[in-house]
Amino acid sequence: MSDSAVSAAPLATIASLAQHEGQTVTLRGWLYNLRESGKLLFPIFRDGTGTIQGIVPKAAVPEEVFTTIKNLTQESSVVVTGKVRADKRAPSGFELDVENIEVIHRIPEETPFPISLKEHGVDFLMEHRHLWIRTPRQSAILRIRATIMRAAQEYFDTNGFIRTDPPILTPNACEGTSELFEMDYFDQEKAYLTQSGQLYIEATALALGKVYSFGPTFRAEKSKTRRHLTEFWMIEPEVAYLDLDGLMELAENFVSHIVKRVLEGHQADLKVLQRDVAKLEAIQAPFPKISYDEAHAMLEEAYKQGAIEHPHTYGDDFGSPDETYISSQFDRPVMVHRYPAAVKAFYMEPDPKDPTKALCLDVLAPEGYGEIIGGSQRVSSYELLKSRIEAHNLPLEAFQWYLDLRKYGSVPHSGYGMGIERVVAWVCGLDHVRETIPFARTLNRIYP
Ligand code: 4AD
Numbered sequence: 001m002s003d004s005a006v007s008a009a010p011l012a013t014i015a016s017l018a019q020h021e022g023q024t025v026t027l028r029g030w031l032y033n034l035r036e037s038g039k040l041l042f043p044i045f046r047d048g049t050g051t052i053q054g055i056v057p058k059a060a061v062p063e064e065v066f067t068t069i070k071n072l073t074q075e076s077s078v079v080v081t082g083k084v085r086a087d088k089r090a091p092s093g094f095e096l097d098v099e100n101i102e103v104i105h106r107i108p109e110e111t112p113f114p115i116s117l118k119e120h121g122v123d124f125l126m127e128h129r130h131l132w133i134r135t136p137r138q139s140a141i142l143r144i145r146a147t148i149m150r151a152a153q154e155y156f157d158t159n160g161f162i163r164t165d166p167p168i169l170t171p172n173a174c175e176g177t178s179e180l181f182e183m184d185y186f187d188q189e190k191a192y193l194t195q196s197g198q199l200y201i202e203a204t205a206l207a208l209g210k211v212y213s214f215g216p217t218f219r220a221e222k223s224k225t226r227r228h229l230t231e232f233w234m235i236e237p238e239v240a241y242l243d244l245d246g247l248m249e250l251a252e253n254f255v256s257h258i259v260k261r262v263l264e265g266h267q268a269d270l271k272v273l274q275r276d277v278a279k280l281e282a283i284q285a286p287f288p289k290i291s292y293d294e295a296h297a298m299l300e301e302a303y304k305q306g307a308i309e310h311p312h313t314y315g316d317d318f319g320s321p322d323e324t325y326i327s328s329q330f331d332r333p334v335m336v337h338r339y340p341a342a343v344k345a346f347y348m349e350p351d352p353k354d355p356t357k358a359l360c361l362d363v364l365a366p367e368g369y370g371e372i373i374g375g376s377q378r379v380s381s382y383e384l385l386k387s388r389i390e391a392h393n394l395p396l397e398a399f400q401w402y403l404d405l406r407k408y409g410s411v412p413h414s415g416y417g418m419g420i421e422r423v424v425a426w427v428c429g430l431d432h433v434r435e436t437i438p439f440a441r442t443l444n445r446i447y448p
Pocket of ligand 1: 174175195196197219227228229230232234236237371372373374375376415416417418419420421422433
């Protein structure tokens with residue numbers, strides 16, 4: 001096993017092997033698994049772009065290469081040389097006829113890689129998240145996450161939006177005061193970690209027309225659910241002179257674009273995740289749109305027929321089981337609009353046709369995934385906004401600048417926020433958001 005033999009072949013990645021069919025290439029990665037069958041070894045290598053099975057017949061390689069591979073341990077790092085052979089049965093479409101191997105770091109038997117190929121409990125996996133992310137499923141999710149983030153930005157960047165990122169440290173609440181992470185800000189008043197950049201991008205929208213922000217947001221969620229993180233990434237567009245109908249159109253085109261990009265670039269990853277691709281192919285604008293009243297009527301009917309456990313009370317927000325039921329009735333995301341103003345945020349414009357309703361929208365992902373987007377048209381009247389801030393017992397001083405936006409050239413404007421992790425969970429078909437982000441932060445987890 002000479003170094004030169006290993007490094008002589010051109011470097012390739014597993015994802016790019018289609019371009020190297022019939023060639024001898026070098027892969028740099030790790031051993032994921034090793035099977036043995038008589039005089040044949042079947043090592044599976046991973047390199048971050050995918051996995052590939054190698055074939056090592058005893059008779060075809062130098063004795064030393066065979067023994068080295070036979071003694072490899074899971075997750076030892078290796079540089080492998082081999083010939084790329086197309087094989088329809090292989091998950092990646094290719095196999096590698098291994099010719100040579102260089103071991104970069106061999107993990108000793110006494111300290112095996114903790115995430116073995118058997119089943120592990122969730123707590124154990126989360127405790128070892130820094131290692132768990134190496135497994136094919138978790139890597140596939142993280143690759144898809146990156147594409148979802150890129151596609152989301154791409155949609156706005158190519159449609160005339162200017163990215164304007166708001167501060168993370170803020171003096172006021174955007175989404176209610178009960179879920180704020182609070183901190184001392186030197187010897188001045190309190191500061192809070194942002195719950196949403198919305199209030200700030202309303203200001204930049206009035207400066208630049210069409211804007212968006214993209215960054216981490218924080219909510220001290222005291223509940224343990226499969227949809228809530230305390231730190232999550234939100235992308236938020238905000239547009240001057242846009243009404244609720246325009247906002248719904250923006251949301252459906254945006255979501256369709258993201259799903260399209262995932263389908264274009266991640267067939268192999270979706271296969272690893274055993275995702276039903278046909279369900280994603282159905283995601284095309286326009287999306288169904290129903291009012292809160294219509295959604296409530298659906299729930300009433302569902303309760304009568306025993307399809308949901310608890311009745312929905314008219315006037316209340318929808319709980320998770322309600323959202324799950326509504327969204328499972330559609331093959332595309334459903335847009336629920338015009339909720340009772342009383343259960344929604346202070347900044348939402350009332351519907352002129354029925355001021356008890358807000359001009360707002362929630363987008364519920366299909367297959368029971370629930371809310372992925374929340375947004376609204378914003379109150380544009382100074383007087384109304386001021387009275388809303390007071391009615392919600394929010395400190396007027398902290399919102400003076402926000403009120404200024406209604407004092408100087410106020411216009412109708414609208415925006416929404418989409419949580420990246422909820423979308424990753426839906427697109428990847430996951431049960432829980434904890435797998436959608438490299439290192440999830442939840443009520444009882446802040447390690448590693
Ligand atoms: O509906 P929300 O609370 O809306 C806002 O924050 C608005 N200010 C956004 C805007 O209009 N610019 O949150 C928006 C989205 C939700 O639909 C959901 O996808 C996600 O953010 N989200 C969470 N994701 C994970 N964990 C949590 N705790 C989340 N809370 C909200």
